[in-house]
Amino acid sequence: MRQKDRNVHTIGIIFRKTPFKETSLILEVFTQELGxxxxxxxxxxxxxxxxxxxxxxxxxLELVLHKTNEWYILKSATLIKSHLFEVxxxxxxxxxxxxxxxxQLIIPEEDSKKLYDLLIKxxxxxxxxxINGIAIFWRFLLRVFVILGIELxxxxxxxxxxxxxxxxxxxxxxxxxxCKNCYRPVLKNSIIKISDExxxxxxxxxxxxxxxxxIEISKSTINQINRIFLIHLSEHFHKRFHLRSLEMx
Numbered sequence: 372m373r374q375k376d377r378n379v380h381t382i383g384i385i386f387r388k389t390p391f392k393e394t395s396l397i398l399e400v401f402t403q404e405l406g407x408x409x410x411x412x413x414x415x416x417x418x419x420x421x422x423x424x425x426x427x428x429x430x431x432l433e434l435v436l437h438k439t440n441e442w443y444i445l446k447s448a449t450l451i452k453s454h455l456f457e458v459x460x461x462x463x464x465x466x467x468x469x470x471x472x473x474x475q476l477i478i479p480e481e482d483s484k485k486l487y488d489l490l491i492k493x494x495x496x497x498x499x500x501x502i503n504g505i506a507i508f509w510r511f512l513l514r515v516f517v518i519l520g521i522e523l524x525x526x527x528x529x530x531x532x533x534x535x536x537x538x539x540x541x542x543x544x545x546x547x548x549x550c551k552n553c554y555r556p557v558l559k560n561s562i563i564k565i566s567d568e569x570x571x572x573x574x575x576x577x578x579x580x581x582x583x584x585x586i587e588i589s590k591s592t593i594n595q596i597n598r599i600f601l602i603h604l605s606e607h608f609h610k611r612f613h614l615r616s617l618e619m620x
Contacts, residue, residue: 429454
């Protein structure tokens with residue numbers, strides 16, 4: 372980011388756009404250095420404006436902004452990449468799901484660049500995937516958790532601390548998984564039981580890109596794993612998270 376007087380030069384991705392007055396837009400932009408900011412694009416909806424196409428969702432832009440006391444005002448923008456260009460329906464949903472999570476997070480400024488770079492890598496990798504892209508989304512979320520300091524350990528039992536591949540369920544109060552050896556009936560109401568398929572996905576999640584064509588992921592498994600991730604977020608940030616974009620997946 373470069374700054375001269377009150378002008379700011381940065382790179383960002385458009386997460387959302389909202390009409391503002393008759394000819395303007397308010398853009399929610401996620402930037403490398405500033406995190407999530409609101410930018411007013413004045414007059415951009417006028418018929419003669421050449422920049423309206425730049426404001427499509429998930430466009431990555433080089434931006435020159437003017438900083439006021441309350442807003443960032445768009446002075447100029449140059450397209451770096453249109454991440455939704457020629458992306459199929461399912462990949463579009465999975466990209467929007469990542470944005471949906473980011474929009475619900477309060478992102479510390481010191482984590483902005485790491486999360487920005489991770490998002491770009493996720494988009495680029497996802498475009499190369501032909502099947503089971505949802506697993507790449509889950510791997511992405513695990514990496515987000517590490518950056519935010521709320522890691523979800525998918526390899527060790529939260530009780531015995533041993534490396535395991537035979538998890539019985541997810542234990543929200545301890546932010547992890549409990550193995551079959553440590554499970555006791557008294558914990559029945561405290562854990563979320565998971566299927567063998569869910570256990571298998573988690574045990575292979577960091578190498579999942581190598582086996583996407585060899586696995587099948589059922590709808591029930593998708594629902595279970597999405598639920599675990601949302602609960603994990605809610606437990607740490609003490610608010611309810613949602614993934615409405617994945618309802619269409």
